[in-house]
Amino acid sequence: MANPLEFQQTIRLQADDLREELSSLAEWESAMKQKNQAVKLKTIVEPALPPIRGTAPLSTTPAAAPTAKPSEDHITHAKDQGNECFKKGMYEDAIRWYTKGINYDPMSSTMHLLYGNRAMCHLKRSEWDKAEQDATTCVQMNRTYSKGFYRRALSRKALGKLKDARADLETVLALVPGDTEAVKELTDVTEKLRRQQKDESTTSAPAKPRKKLVIEEVDDDEDQVSAPASQAGAQKHVDPMHDTEQAARHKHETEELIRAREHEEATRKKKAAEDEALRQRQRRTHSRVEEIVDDEPEPPKKSVASKAPAPAPVIRPRNITTPVFTRDSLAEPKSYTEFQKIYNDIKSDASLWDHYLSLLAASKMSKLFGSSLTPEILVDMLHAAARKPPDQAAELLKGLATVRRIDELIMFFEAPDKEVAKSALKSAEASLTPKDLELLRRLFA
Helix, strand or coil: CCCHHHHHHHHHHHHHHHHHHHHHHHHHHHHHHHHHHHHHHCCCCCCCCCCCCCCCCCCCCCCCCCCCCHHHHHHHHHHHHHHHHHHCCCHHHHHHHHHHHHHHCCCCCCHHHHHHHHHHHHHHCCCHHHHHHHHHHHHHHCCCCHHHHHHHHHHHHHHCCHHHHHHHHHHHHHHCCCCHHHHHHHHHHHHHHHHHHHHHHHCCCCCCCCCCCCCCCCCCCCCCCCCCCCCCCCCCCCCHHHHHHHHHHHHHHHHHHHHHHHHHHHHHHHHHHHHHHHHHHHCCCCCCCCEEECCCCCCCCCCCCCCCCCCCCCCCCCEEECCCCCCCCCCCCCCHHHHHHHHHHHCCCHHHHHHHHHCCCHHHHHHHHCCCCCHHHHHHHHHHHHHCCHHHHHHHHHHHHCCCCHHHHHHCCCHHHHHHHHHHHHHHHHHCCHHHHHHHHHHHC
């Protein structure tokens, strides 16, 4: 069964990630406005125009093929020189070359490579703030450049910004699924976050104010320098007011969850007691519960002529027999109480139980079960679905999907029960439409 406290912590982490993303978006919009203003101030070079119609060309020699812009040659040369210095471990020289290339044309389509490579050099020199700033500019210029996100994740991890680092690593895996380095770093960052939250919940020491960085932004494209190994982490700074509000909100949500569970448990016990009382009242009248056969002989008639006392009648115990169900004697239940009674009698007979479930109409399951379906019965129904042909398994699962509170029952499944649900879904896949399959995967898988 899932721990409610861990469930609450997961929700809180996701909410914090969303807030961080919105803050990053606002900073990006501000930086883009600054970039647009800088573009307007740049000198616009008039393009070369063709000769006026009717005028003779100035030269009869054929025009030479267009050559690359000098700035592009300079940028490529600076990048190549920076890469050579990086390979030799001359990181400071490499930074100077990458900076020189960036200064030639900050708006070039290949600038994200130079920013990414310079961020790599800063990582090698343990200059975490500079590495984060360059990596941020890199990914803003090219949102599909996975290495930029990875390098920013390493710098943020070293700065103690674990939530931001985790978001960047998740982006890397979305762009490059299965990246081993990103998977390794994501596992490490997630474990650090768990330990950090555990420490925050057990300590009352005031936290230091959060450290903020000014990040320059540009726009979005690919690279040539390999990613580094993991960098050492630094102490994370937390806003004390935010931490206090978060702890109070978490406490309130936990109390609400406990109260809801207690209320649900009390309601379930009350209903179970009412059902048991109803079964006791119907016990002697229900034709399928028990049959009482009285084998007592009639008392002997007294003889008028005999004066001897009649012998005491022999009292024999009554024979109580329980019904024996067969496939022909089973019928579609009219109520959940009737369904539950038959379930208790036939659940040990897999063949009979499978046949009984085939009598249930999928469209009537929601009304039949209401909110009374128990986890034990649900698991046995999923066992039966896993044994059925695809069409019958699909009908049974689609019917169960309409039952109230079915998602709550599945949420608290143990690991073996979850495997049974997956087996049932796999058995039904061949007869499900893509839409129904997607719906049932979200519920049972």
